[in-house]
Amino acid sequence: MGMTIAEKIIAAAAGVESVKPGDIHTVELDRLMSNDGTTHLTIDMYNKLRKPRIADVSKLVWIMDHNVPCDSVKTAASHKKMRDFAKEHGIQFYEGAGVCHQVMMENHVTSGELIFGADSHTCAYGAVGAFGTGVGCTDYLYAMVTGKSWLLVPETLKFNLTGKLNDGVYARDLILSIIGMIGANGANYMAMEFGGEGLRTLNMSDRICICNLCVEAGAKTALMEVDEITLDYLKAHGREPKHNFKSDADAAFAKVYDIDLSTIKPIVAKPHFVDSVVDAKECVGTHIDEAFLGSCNNGRIEDLRVGARIIKGKKVHPLVRFLVVPASAEVYRQALAEGIIDTFMEAGAIVMNPNCSVCWGSCQGVIGENEVLISTGTRNFKGRAGHKDSFVYLASAATVTASAIKGEIATADRI
Amino acid sequence: MGFTIIEKIVRNNTGKEVHPGDIVTVNVDRVMIHDIFIPFVASKFEEMGFTKIWDADKAVLIYDHLVPASQVDDTRHFRIGNEFVEKYGMKNIHRSDGICHQLMTEAGYVKPGDVVFGTDSHTTTYGCVGAFSSGIGYTEMASILGTGTLWIRVPETIRVNITGKLPENVMAKDIILKLIGDLGADGATYKALEFAGDTVENMTVASRMSMSNMAIEAGAKCALFTPDEKTAEYCGITLTDKELDLAGDADAKYCKVINYRAEDFVPVMACPSNVDNVKPVSELAGKEIDQVFIGSCTNGRLEDLMAAAEILKGKHVAPFVKLIVTPASRKIYKEAAANGTMAVLAEAGAIITHPSCGLCCGRTGGILTDGETVIATNNRNFLGRMGTSKVNIYLASPKSAAACAIAGKIVNP
């Protein structure tokens, strides 16, 4: 019986020949990412252990990204705790480098690795064929101290992509459409695997965007087949693949979906659920107060280029706050060099330092009572971006930028 | 009997000769209101029974303290501001273009000889172009919006003469910190400061701005520089005779005259937690730091960013130290992006934010906690200003700040 990519990675990490869905295995972890959202809690628990030790400090990567620069005295204390601990134990540490998942992709992740991240969107790493999954601080602590953890082998949903996205349609429209189709719990506990000829038409930025959002369908992880695009990306970032797994022809999938990319349309996910997906046209004209282009989902150079192309020579609507937040310092420097930062500044956008920003909803661009945000962030849960009575619509970089110009939800072809 | 600059401005404004101690009503040329206080200004204005702004074109509303919003009720200020602008026909509004004081001068709202009030203590800044400008509360702002006038007591003037060439790595910030240290935090209370001498004549308007901005930290009502060609160029105007005359007369009466030799200045810092607790950087060297902040209406201008970039070029911020850079305006950000300054700062590891008050106003932008130390180029190091009351804030010039960021400790630039 063949195995899926997820099964192969777990088998390798567990040191066994084969695994099947439902098995529980003890696995060796390749990397452990944690950010300022919860690391202070992990440290508190660590310090309560009788004889705490870190199994292998070289596996740890700690990234300050949720509240950067720091926005409150409470956060400042958590930050100091994290910074001091990292310094004391020699943990690889980033602050100001960008959103954790983008920083991980740029600097650490490689194919075939098994990675725990104390953040739900850790599934992003599947873009290069790594098994990334989000865990809470207790699981994180156990892995940090032992270097290991246990994993329930997930079933795999296979998404067989064919065709090509039309102009003006983006990876973000694709993944939101998929989440709309299978529902917010449609992949609970499962792995979502992407393959097929259509995948070859999607660049690494698209792939990260797709895998990153799979947790919004409940997925444990997301995985993509390694191909030339993956290998080129890894090479450009100075890394070699650890494994180069593909699902076997006779691998068992819980379900296979065939998706023709050319059928995907610009969509919007309406408040307050990521799977409330409708054709973007249905939302056209909806008043907005703020627009956000950024996040680990859609803050890469490719996304900024899309927005910049649309807004160049135009202005942000005077009553809209348009936040543009590159996903990493590397993205920022590239955008600066390409004149994209200038384009956004000229248009009247608010360009912030690389960080989670309003996607995290507690630090920058917080929205008030009854306000409406259109966002390229990961979530539109009630209260996610600020006041409990506020509204978040999710859309592509193109739709968000077009809306920022119009002052209401608009599609880019009408700007 | 001659006159000081402030006496001439008030005379020109009221049409009669004035002397220190006189209480007079001035006609206001421009007012500035910022986002933190607009809800209060709006409600007081209506409570007072006014139905229109005396001259809506003379009022400027600027969102800067709360940009981008960091707390859920912050955007309420924008909503109230937007409604006020709409209701009373104001045209001059900036929603994310930078810090109020930078915009007031940069966008041409202030000219030499103007009388300007703002709902912010650092409104003294506009003295850099020879305007009498001072900070007031929101109740008085509401009354000006209705009447176009305000009573003032004509202040006595402290004259500060600075001559000679500044040593390398000494900036205007070091001069004003030294002066505040010498005068004390209340040394110029109720008084006007007047700067003269070839050192200030040779300074850019931006450098003068750093000095007039901080005059309030010695309690001053205003801080004035004589308008010259640099002022004219900065404001995009040709100076009239009346404007050219805005210099202290040789026989003007000063309550105090202070003379400095530029060569005697050294890089200094204002140590926790008073702006007048000023010491030479050399005496503080070696102290470990956690964060550096380059920005604010005091020191977030292009020349400040360039001075920092010159020091940071090819180097990197020390491990575990944050360097936060917040340009003072959108225009400055764009200029710094265009001339490569931003690229240098970003390469060095700076966290570059959108132009706003940022950390200087202490609501976001790099808040710190107990035992941490920050070197900052802004204007205040009060207890609790940037986090808990156990944060150590040292105020410094952009050059000193940049050097500290690389070293991870206090060093002389």
Add this chain to the structure above:
Amino acid sequence: MDKFTGKIWVLGDDIDTDIIIPTEYLALKTVQDMAPYAFSPLRPELAGQLNAGDIIVAGKNFGCGSSREQAPEIIKALGIKCVIAKSFARIFFRNAINNGLLLIENEKLRDVVSEGDEITITINESIEHQGNQYPITSLPQNLVDIINAGGLVKAMQKLNNVENG
């Protein structure tokens, strides 16, 4: 209220506006919401200890720093009857007068009192502390006019013929 007696709280020099009310709380909706945080960087417990009719006695340059008018408004909202200091910063001074908060400048008192003492103030005349009298200098007429009108808002209401202001 020509004459009143109150318990005093003693503060030092340069009590700045960020101590009186930190910026973190400045966007709260009302002065009442902000009042519990008054003086928190210096003495977090103080706002809760103040009682109506109490008096603050401080050193030089009281109220230095920002133009935030919440500073005198909060002090007033906490029931403080008057602030006596060696000197006041000018924006704070104007803001206090405009809100009808009584300020008295006195060079000597701060150095002879102890927290918890009682003092008696006779408006425009003197301060009495443990049998010693300290004279009060009177204010300029235009300020007296504002105070007599009940603050600047009331003065402007009179100007605009607003009823029941």
